[in-house]
Amino acid sequence: MGLLQLFSKKTFPHGIHPPEYKDETSRKKTIRLAFAPEIVLPLSQHIGAPAIPIVHKGQFVERGELIAEPAENALSVPIHASVSGTVKDIELMPSAKGPKVKSIIITTSPSSPQIPLTGGPQDYLSMDSTQIISAVKETGLVGLGGAGFPSYAKMMVPKERNIHTVVINGCECEPFLTTDHRVMLEKVDAMMTGINIAIKAVNADKAIIGIENNKREVMDVIRDRLPDDNLISVEAVETKYPQGAEKMLVKSLLGVEIPSRGLPSEIGLAIFNVATMAEMGSLLPNRQGLIERIITVTGDELERPGNYIVPIGTPLKYILDFAGFTGAEAELILGGPMMGLPVSSLETPVTKGTGAVLVLDKRATKRDDIQPCIKCSMCLQACPINLNPSELGQLAAKRRYDVMEKDYHLNDCFECGCCSYVCPSNIPLVQYFRIAKALNRERHIQNG
Ligand code: SF4
Ligand code: SF4
Structure with a gap:
């Protein structure tokens, strides 16, 4: 990477610079995790309607086999078995989302193979956009950056919109997380194939990969693999949180804004995460379903922090045992420390959207007492x-949730947590905003 890229000032206003804590895992090669004795595959791992099981209790399934079909006439994706084994049950199980969700439980066969079932090769170059989108749906792929939005649906652009650029998000701006870092180093060819598939699916003119300028090694590897036709380029952006948020990345890379509560397609963009592209590039040409993903396992009191290739449905307890968790008490977070979700049950399985398991010593996560707002305006600057x-925080304290929404753009808040992070009074602003949004949603449902 050239010096100019290294000091890239392509950026967005405000944001924060938390410590990165990435060195412990970013330099280690990804390791494949062994199969857990039992796998739990929630039918709802994506945004949209839950998948419909097509297997029954006692049935033997092969690794890679389709076990749940997408719900008809709805946003939905299929689910494939991530191990070979016997369906133990289909019942409610703990989930990362909080409430229990219906899940297919598979008892892993001791002879479960690494190589999964596939539908055989297919040439995306000879397929049109509709065929590609349908093939992407069959893979069960969703956004692996955490949102869980079905990838095929992102490619279904309304006829009146014209996508000129595919933006590839390689920022991974949250502290501790290094999954995308390793994907870009280890799966660069699959990622390039995935990007070409995405360009063809949305009929774009080009793609730009945006990467934070703290990933110098990654930039160099990608530069070496860029095609000669200039269809794909790579740009460094400033290392800053939340650079990986779609709106911020677009602002930094292209200097334009996604409209408030609008979609990237309204300004001619389709945005995908690098890990999603790498999976698309390896799954679609083989007609294979999504059965595993790379996750960062890191934090306090782990003997073997690192990035692991984990079968979807592996319970957290199995992963923590493998990573050598030695502590007695810890807070478990699925995702990063800024936007991840705390989980209480070790039975919770990794799903398609799980990018990290973060283990934080409870003492480190204990917050100091909340003090009154001193009007320092640091949150506004962040x-x-x-x-x-x-x-917004003061309105939340007075439970004026309707005013927060109507006059203070509460619904534009994407819960990045910058405001809470900088607040010297320890006011848990982002938690207030999450609660306010949930209560407003409930109110709207009740009012029809
Ligand atoms: S959590 Fe919401 S209000 Fe706070 S900094 Fe992020 S976007 Fe702004
Ligand atoms: S950062 Fe905290 S103390 Fe300062 S203005 Fe914002 S809410 Fe008040």
């Missing part, structure tokens, strides 16, 4: 979308 977190 908010990347120019909201007024201080005022």
